[in-house]
Amino acid sequence: MSTKLVGIGEIGISANPSDIVKTMALGSCVAVIFLAPKAKAAGLAHVALPDSAIGSQRTQNLPGYFADTAIPNLIAGFRKFGATRSSDLIIKLAGGASIMDPNGIFNIGKRNVLAIRKILWQNRLGAIVEDVGENFSRTVWIEVGTGRVFACSPRKGTWEL
Amino acid sequence: MNDILEQITRKIDEMPRVSEAPYRLLKVVSKQDYAIGEVLDIVETDISLTTQCLQMVNSAAFSLPNKVSSIRQAIVLLGSNAIVQIALAQVFKSIFATSMRGYNAQPNDFWEHSIRTALASRIIAQNHLKGIPPDMAYTAGLLHDIGKAIISEFLERSNEELTGKLRDSEMSDFLDIERELLGTDHTQVGEAMARKWKFPEALVAVNRHHHHIVNCPEEFIVLAGVVHIADLLSMMGGNGTGLDSLAYGIDHHVKNYIKFDRTILAEVMLEIDMEFINIKNKFNIFSGDEHVE
Numbered sequence: 001m002s003t004k005l006v007g008i009g010e011i012g013i014s015a016n017p018s019d020i021v022k023t024m025a026l027g028s029c030v031a032v033i034f035l036a037p038k039a040k041a042a043g044l045a046h047v048a049l050p051d052s053a054i055g056s057q058r059t060q061n062l063p064g065y066f067a068d069t070a071i072p073n074l075i076a077g078f079r080k081f082g083a084t085r086s087s088d089l090i091i092k093l094a095g096g097a098s099i100m101d102p103n104g105i106f107n108i109g110k111r112n113v114l115a116i117r118k119i120l121w122q123n124r125l126g127a128i129v130e131d132v133g134e135n136f137s138r139t140v141w142i143e144v145g146t147g148r149v150f151a152c153s154p155r156k157g158t159w160e161l
Numbered sequence: 162m163n164d165i166l167e168q169i170t171r172k173i174d175e176m177p178r179v180s181e182a183p184y185r186l187l188k189v190v191s192k193q194d195y196a197i198g199e200v201l202d203i204v205e206t207d208i209s210l211t212t213q214c215l216q217m218v219n220s221a222a223f224s225l226p227n228k229v230s231s232i233r234q235a236i237v238l239l240g241s242n243a244i245v246q247i248a249l250a251q252v253f254k255s256i257f258a259t260s261m262r263g264y265n266a267q268p269n270d271f272w273e274h275s276i277r278t279a280l281a282s283r284i285i286a287q288n289h290l291k292g293i294p295p296d297m298a299y300t301a302g303l304l305h306d307i308g309k310a311i312i313s314e315f316l317e318r319s320n321e322e323l324t325g326k327l328r329d330s331e332m333s334d335f336l337d338i339e340r341e342l343l344g345t346d347h348t349q350v351g352e353a354m355a356r357k358w359k360f361p362e363a364l365v366a367v368n369r370h371h372h373h374i375v376n377c378p379e380e381f382i383v384l385a386g387v388v389h390i391a392d393l394l395s396m397m398g399g400n401g402t403g404l405d406s407l408a409y410g411i412d413h414h415v416k417n418y419i420k421f422d423r424t425i426l427a428e429v430m431l432e433i434d435m436e437f438i439n440i441k442n443k444f445n446i447f448s449g450d451e452h453v454e
Contacts, residue, residue, distance in 0.1 A: 007438070008398075008399065008434055008438070009434070024399065025399035025400065025401070025406075026399055027396060027397045027398055027399035027400075027401070027406070027407065028397040028398070029398070029399060048398075048430065048431075048434060049427050049430060049431060050427075051427070054424065054427050054428055054431060055428070055431050058431065058435055059431075059435075065434075097397075097407050098397075098407070099393050099396065099397065099407050099409055099410060099411060100333050100334075100409065100410030100411065101410065101411045102413075103411075103413065105411075105421060105422065105423060105426060106393065106397070106411055106426065108397060108426065108427070108430065109397070111423070135333075135407040135408055136406065136407060136408075137396070137399060137401055137406045137407055154264070154265040154266065154403040154404045154406065155265075155327050155404050155408075
């Protein structure tokens with residue numbers, strides 16, 4: 001069994017049933033998780049910010065960094081494994097946590113989630129599970145072989161999504 | 162005074178004094194303006210510091226074409242900024258090596274949180290306001306959480322109670338939990354440590370006020386505000402120190418000193434990420450340590 005670590009702004013997809021695809025400490029970042037049961041592939045993007053308009057040239061090697069570049073890249077990545085229709089995909093979101101900020105300026109997590117929902121919707125896709133928000137950081141991993149998704153946090157232990 | 166508080170106070174008293182080099186280094190880099198020669202003088206007169214800095218400069222991570230044998234040469238190749246960072250990292254290595262088990266943190270979490278907060282502080286000082294020297298912001302960001310090194314040990318002892326509290330509470334401010342369990346918090350302990358080690362007043366103030374800047378002495382309040390924001394951005398970026406990660410709020414007094422909107426915030430997050438990714442491996446001074454799950 002090998003663990004593929006997906007860093008901030010990266011996208012990791014695997015069709016090897018013994019793989020685990022994992023991303024650490026999401027904070028306000030969001031893991032956009034795609035599962036393609038028929039194609040037996042699974043993967044995720046570690047999204048940091050909603051909109052690439054602020055500087056896409058700096059993240060050329062990080063296709064998952066912005067929500068608006070991450071999702072088209074994920075879709076293209078899964079197409080290679082034969083998941084071409086929206087009914088081929090199961091989507092889950094995790095992360096998007098926030099600190100306490102009544103004025104909401106620091107609520108990047110929420111803005112990430114909103115942007116991701118919108119872009120998924122524009123691609124006729126939607127998440128069936130959203131484990132998002134609140135004020136704790138999540139580490140998330142997918143068992144490619146079973147398609148099961150887990151999360152853990154220092155404060156909350158481990159749970160399944 | 163309760164029992165735990167007494168033990169914490171004794172622990173601070175018993176801490177070894179910081180050797181001369183870090184003390185002088187902090188004094189220099191906390192000034193409004195300094196010449197790199199002053200940093201050179203400090204590093205070069207301390208044999209172990211020179212050795213450690215050269216080892217780091219010559220490590221594979223910096224991929225320099227030839228072996229560097231003097232700090233002066235290293236400055237030419239890497240820039241003075243990098244040397245200050247390396248020297249600070251080396252002199253405070255032992256603090257950042259604290260396990261932080263009381264916070265249920267991974268071994269590198271404390272170090273990475275501190276480095277990311279340091280970078281974020283420098284970026285904010287450099288690009289988003291005037292009057293705070295970027296190196297001073299970096300240093301203040303790096304050392305803002307030293308109190309956790311002691312608090313962690315005592316949180317570990319009251320682990321069961323802590324788990325219960327975390328389950329039952331909404332956790333808007335982790336400082337309240339620390340105070341409830343131990344009678345003090347990491348900002349008070351950090352302040353005491355900074356005083357004990359004769360840190361410059363600015364760093365004492367940042368340790369004490371980086372979560373709630375409102376009571377900070379006026380002359381250091383902007384710096385405390387910079388580190389306050391940098392600390393929160395560091396946690397939002399995924400580099401917290403375990404249990405308390407994201408369990409704090411923004412002090413809205415900062416908006417009187419630092420102007421922020423959503424776009425600026427996103428730009429700062431991007432800058433921090435790019436610099437952090439770039440620097441993380443180079444400064445991973447504990448990379449040889451065992452990883453405890």
